[in-house]
Amino acid sequence: MANVRVERTDEGGFRATNARGAEVLIGSGDQEGVFTPVELLLAAVGGCNIVTVEPLTAKRGHRLVRLAMTVQAEKVEQNRLGPVTVTYEVEVPSEEAEEVFRAVAGRVHDKYCTVGTSLQEGTEVRLKLP
Structure with a gap:
């Protein structure tokens, strides 16, 4: 089963994390450094x-x-x-x-x-x- 956790960060953005510890930052199109x-x-x-x-x-x-x-x-x-x-x-x-x-x-x-x-x-x- 594939599993990803998505949670809000302290900075107000969001982070997706997989079971192996890899992370991707998620946000709106006007934020730098995020998808x-x-x-x-x-x-x-x-x-x-x-x-x-x-x-x-x-x-x-x-x-x-x-x-x-x-x-x-x-x-x-x-x-x-x-x-x-x-x-x-x-x-x-x-x-x-x-x-x-x-x-x-x-x-x-x-x-x-x-x-x-x-x-x-x-x-x-x-x-x-x-």
Whole structure:
């Protein structure tokens, strides 16, 4: 089970902490040094894709020279995002590596990225109050 604790900090912002002690600061778009909740969602989509694509491509014998991505979405309503677009920036060592990368990236997007699949399928979010 994935578990993250989110709490208000003494400075008035918010901090998300995982069981391994990693922290991410959360706040509004006008604060320096923090992610907004929407940015964290986009980072989760990108992170899920990239941490899956890279080792699967390498496992097939192709180490990518450079691998990065940009993840974007626009709000289409006050509380709703439009489509999320993942754009890879990749430098490959050969045509064969590019073919492998494209195949792997497509499969990861369609089937193996838990975050992206959950968004596409509309995972239920439940509320539990004390």
